[in-house]
Amino acid sequence: MSFRGDSDAQERRRRPPARPAPRLTLETPVSYLKGVGPARGTMLAKLGITVAGDLLRHVPHRYEDATTVTPLANTVLGADVTVLGKVIAKGVLPTRTGLRVFQAVIQDATGMLEIAWPGQPFLDRTINKDDWLLCTGPVRFFHGRRLQPREFVNLGPEEKGTGEGRVLAVYPSTEGLSVRLLRAMVQQHLDALLPLVQEPLPASMLADADVPPLRDALRMVHRPTSVAEAVRGRSRLAFEELLCVQLLHRRANMMARDERGGRRFENKRELTSKLRAALPYTLTHAQVRAIREIVHDMESPRRMHRLLQGDVGAGKTIVALFSALLAMENGAQVALMAPTELLAEQHARSIGALLAPLGIVPVLLTGRLSAKDKRAALTRLASHDATLAIGTHALLQQDVSFANLGLVVIDEQHRFGVEQRAVLSGKGETPDVLLMSATPIPRSLALTMYGDLDVSVLDERPPGRQPITTVVRPESGRTKVFDFVNAQLEAGRQAYVVYPLIETSEKLELKAATVMYESLITGPLANRRVSLLHGRLPADERDAIMRAFRDGDIDVLVATTVIEVGIDVGNATVMIIEHPERFGLSQLHQLRGRVGRGAEQSYCILLGDVGADAAERLGMFAATEDGFEIARADLQLRGMGDLFGAKQHGVPAFRVADPLRDEALNETARTVADRVLHIDPMLELATHAGLRQQLTIGYARALELFRIG
Structure with missing residues (x-):
């Protein structure tokens, strides 16, 4: 049994x-x-x-502050409030325009309030009766009080007390994992995981950046007692990311400098002093600073690789010219490459005029030269008879050779590929390289985007330039606008009229350059010399039109953004931009920079009916000519995209940091990175062991740059 x-x-x-x-x-x-x-x-x-x-x-991307919740009965029209209530009714309501609005009625101990999400009927599938909603936004009148949330969090069918009085983290989520579930996962395991965290940064670095230790920072971002505490915790994580990226960039720069031995130029002050004495104006402090930085590079035995960026009219060309003269007074030749023939010709004229008292005549090399003139130019360059060559892509041709190329200057560097720049540099023995850009971005961002370059910034405009009067005018003011244009033309001035499209589109109700050209020449500009310019015209025809406009043979140029990077036409005093809401702020700034290049007062008129959001954005643009501030606003509105793709040496995109928002932290990170690499270039000291390990975890590039095994 x-x-x-x-x-x-x-x-x-x-x-x-x-x-x-x-x-x-x-x-x-x-x-x-x-x-x-x-x-x-x-x-x-x-x-x-x-x-x-x-x-x-996995850091929250925003927070909802439930520490100051307004009782529903106390919400008043016009107030911006945070409310917490239980859903007692919901549904999707259609409007006469076809827009579907999801609405919910929430209730707390004091009363009820209607919440509305226009155009978001899908919320009916995720918000249920008895769910608790935490909503932030303005209270407006719509058949009574109604709140249209700017932000909201669905706490689910939890008790009210689990949300009220807390700062609620809102995490990046994915299908199948709600924010509420992610928050619960983190909170469930936070107390067990935090003690396992080791601090990778020395205490001195934390003190430099004024950020808390890592363990405290992680607690602050996941379980903050206030929004301010969450921000402080995030700053610690952002600093670590910025420091790692700056270490990689600065280390790459150091290795590149060590590997690219260059020539050492002596600052003899022969030609440069003569130019400064001959200048009819005084250099700005920013120009002097940039020249000193470039001279320091050129005096060193290592090859210069520097980016000079500045706003429209900041005086980049004169800085490049001082750099060129330093090379020339050492017996070296200089090549300046521009993206268009018109710009190359402009440089040849303006630089030639400045160098005439020094007895230096630049050689111009473009595709328009006759065979005879081209042979003469090539002979002068190959025999060292010419010390300065100014040209376009023609400088890259195989038959172009230099006797002693010592400095390469690339204008509008973003218009050339890396290979093209390398071809020109390859025509000399390790020449110094100066890249120029008229697209200003904040210095901290430039140092992050162009980490393998040294960066000089021209953030001042030369004195004497008149500000450009910028205004926004509605469509109803069109007649007055073109009356003003005609008055300017009567005074002997010229004007641009810019459109976002070449031809009309069935999908977009926008004026187009080709159609409006016909309308203008038969309407308000009927008695004027008007030409049409856009990107579909053959290159020769585009150049011919721009030359005619430059020479004063055209009164008004109707164009697309093909003129964004153009030439100086000092007599052009009016820039009209139609449908300005269709352009980015930085693009508007580049277009505005086509006027204001002469002694006369100039004007930029943004013409068209725009919405409230666009009106605010354009109003900000009209209020300032500071290209760096405009670029900062443009980046905040449009985002920076992935700054670190494959071309940026495999450095991943930031998860927490934002080089624009964290500008001060980024500067600190760069200073700390420079100091660390100065005393410990391979991160071999015990105090940097944690930092070295952190680099191996998140940054594959570190394996190569620091030889980490």
Whole structure:
């Protein structure tokens, strides 16, 4: 006779002993965490969360402050409030225009309030009755009080007390993982994971940046007691990212400098002093600073690789000319390459006039030269008879050779590929390279985007330039606008009229250059010399039109953005931009820079009916001519995109930091990176062991730059 108890005992003896749960580490696969499992682990992997430590680094992208909740009965029209209530009714309502509006009525102990989301009927699938909603936004009148949320968080069918009084983290999520579920996962494991965190940065670095230790920072971002505390915790994570990127860039720069031995120029002050004495104006402080930085590079035995960026009219050309003269007074030749023949010709004229008192005549090399003139130019360059060559892509041709090329200057450097720049540099033995850009971006961002270059910034405009009067005018003011244009033309001036499209589009209700050209020449500009310029015209025809406009043979140029990078026409005093809301702020700034290049007062008129958001943006543009401020606003509105793609040496995009928003932190990170690499270029000291390890975890480029095995 057998007993059940005996068989159970025998079964237990045959069964292998249960293995203890693996010890929790930051490298534990996230699917092993309680409440996660394989299915959710797969979903988390889509967010880049594969191990437990990744959960800590998955930082909220915003917060909802429920520490100051307004009772529903106390909400008043016009107020901007945060409210918390339980959904007691909901539904999707159509409007007469066809727009579908999701509405919910929420309730707390004091009363009720209607919440509306126009154009978001899909919320009906994710917001349910009895869910608690935390909403922030203005209270407006619509058959009573109604709030249209700017932000909201669905707390689910939780008790009110779990949301009120807290700062709620809102995490980047993915399909199948709601924000509420992610928040619960982090909170469930935060206390167990935080003690495992080791600080990778020395205390001195934390003090330099005024940021908390990593463990405290992670607690602050995931379980903040206030929004200010969450911001402080985020700054610590941002600083670490910025520091790692700056270390990689500065290390790459150091290695490139060591590997690219150049020539050492002596600052003899022969030609440069003569030019300064002959200048009819005084250099700005920014120009003097940039020249000193370039001279320092050229005096060193290492090859210069510097970006000179400045706003429209900031005086980049004169800085480049001083650099060129330093090379020339050392017996070297200089090549300046521009993207268009018109710009090359302009440089040849303006630089030639400045160098005439010094007895230097530049050689112009473009595709328009006759065979005879081209042979003469090539002979002069090959025999060292000419010290300065100014040209276009023609400088890259195989038959162009230099006797002693010592400096390469590339204007509008973004218009040339890396290979093209390398071809021109290859025509000399390790010539110094100066790249110029008229697209201003904040210095901190330039140092991050162009980390393999040294950066000089011209952030002042030469004195004497009149500000450009910029105004926004509605469509109803069109007649007055063109009356003003005609008055300017009567005074002997010239004008541009710019459109976003070449031809009309069925999808976009926008005026187009070709159609409006016909309208203008038969309407308000009927008695004027008007020409049409756009990118579909053959290059020769475009150049001919621009030359005619430059020479004063055309009164008004109707164009697209093909004129964005053009030539100086000092007599052009009016820039009209139609549909200005269709252009980015930086693009508007470049277009505005086509006028204001002479002694006369100039005007930029933004013409068209625009919405409230565009009106605010254009109003900001009209209020300033500071290209750096405009670029900053443009980047904030449009985003920076992925700054670090394949072309940026495999450095990943930032997860927490924003070089624009964190400008001061970025400057600090760069200073700290320079100091660290000066004393420990391979990060071999014990104090930098944690930083070295952090680089290996997140930055594959570190393996090469620091020879980490």
